[in-house]
Amino acid sequence: MTRQEDGWTLVAGGAGFIGSHLCRTLLEAGERVLCLDNLQTARLSNLDALSEYPGFRFVRGDISQALPVAITRETGAIARIYNLACAASPVLYQADPEHTMLTNVVGTDRLLRLAEQAGARFLQASTSEVYGDPDVHPQPEAYRGNVSCTGPRACYDEGKRAAETLAFDFARGRRADVRVARIFNTYGPHMRMDDGRVVSNFICQILAGEPLTIYGAGSQTRSFCYVEDTVDALIRLMRAEMRELVPVNIGNPHEITIAELVETLGAIAARSVRVTHRDLPVDDPERRRPDIARARALLGWEPATPLSAGLRQTFAWFAAERRALAGVPPVVRVTAAG
């Protein structure tokens, strides 16, 4: 394997939520970025600010199909591949479960083969969903998970597990230099309004003056990592020299209940919010919280952004989006100080 430090960085899924922040941060750091996305769930507007960089190129393509020539003709110049390509929220990845599975397996295989050909380093964006509905808290990387392989979430959970398997097999076979990040709940600007995740759901409901939908009692916990922190970890992981291939949890170990999230958002919105309750979806995990000891040790990383600060940024972005899309004034005022 050769390494071209000055070659292209390919970001598959680069127009998506985390991918677009990753592209921007890499460009700011001086890397040249090939952004590949099928725009299935991502939006070109996420890339608006990036077209000013001369080292940025967008290619539309679906990794479950043959890679576009605009990518493959650069094979010799691709030095790093981040694979963030896959719809990541249940409502979106369940819309076409076969495509979700093939994106993770066929798509990851294709990109691993590209990495092998290019001699590029490869980072697989895996997910805390590989732990399923965990019965161990917090989850260390050695935990094997509690995943239903037959349920409606399996196309994503098992697809991501299978993608890890491929990545590890390419590494064991010395076909590619591989990194695997297990990304836990992440939030921030560029989340979709309609993807059904709790942070975006709540903010959109507050902005629309609607009651917040809580699934179950609201006692289930989540740990939310701000997207800038997640991107920082991914870049550190890609750049780190690793003595052995191990998956690395990337997330915020600060655990809060959904009810506490509602309170924090209410404070940011400076209004009292109403809630309604609905049944928990099938296989929805009751708790999930990363053990990030490995990320601390290997990458010298931990999340730096307090939840209130990250939520305030996110809230402000959604409010601006809403204004831009609807041409309406903001429904609520974002408080200036934390």
Place this chain on the structure above:
Amino acid sequence: MTRQEDGWTLVAGGAGFIGSHLCRTLLEAGERVLCLDNLQTARLSNLDALSEYPGFRFVRGDISQALPVAITRETGAIARIYNLACAASPVLYQADPEHTMLTNVVGTDRLLRLAEQAGARFLQASTSEVYGDPDVHPQPEAYRGNVSCTGPRACYDEGKRAAETLAFDFARGRRADVRVARIFNTYGPHMRMDDGRVVSNFICQILAGEPLTIYGAGSQTRSFCYVEDTVDALIRLMRAEMRELVPVNIGNPHEITIAELVETLGAIAARSVRVTHRDLPVDDPERRRPDIARARALLGWEPATPLSAGLRQTFAWFAAERRALAGVPPVVRVTAAG
């Protein structure tokens, strides 16, 4: 979905160990059988006795690649598809882990699409390996398993889990009428001599006059089902009317230790056998035993062949194979009565 009761039965992996017995039993029952196999780990000699049936046709092809025209041109006449295609023993499926994964995911997807087009009923041969190294005994179908998605066995275990996921998603989407069998340890004639499974290993070592290799202390347990019983269960499952799609364990709940297996084989071979011990391979399950309550209830099935009778058949077949291959007289005599 339409159903042509008199159409072809496609058996993918039909030249393999279980597949070849399945083909024969289906032909004996009057079905017309299209046998598809890439001959990666299967042998044409397994099909020797089948060419006399006018309703038998063999097609060489790899389901991880495009399906052969000899299959696709029969699409309108395919009524049932059994997918048994994948190398199933660790030494063989780990030889090309990427191909193992793609066979399970891309191959199963291709055959599910064929079932959708043909209106054929589809049976996925899954495996007890979806339970990994279980911490629940015996394993009911609701158990989610304890599988490492990053280890050397993952290409098979996770591949089979992903194949189940695809099958369930095709069923949920009403794209195909699907059955999923989780097959536990099966033994019998047509096992490969070199596939590293414990029964074939031990018999070959006895026939060669070598000491038997026991991994670990020999206290790990297995439950062995004779291949005729397994095939009976698969055909019942394919023919059963199911009110809901659920995976069904197929195996023998009679649990014995590896040390007990050595004793039984020694008695059949009518000689004392020596043993040597080696370290357990990575992720080798310590115990595995099916809960077959569901198969009993839904299929009216349970294994009928006593271990000693099945082992005697298997031993005799291996002894004959060894004579045929090497042109040498049998090293040991098979006892005539049980």
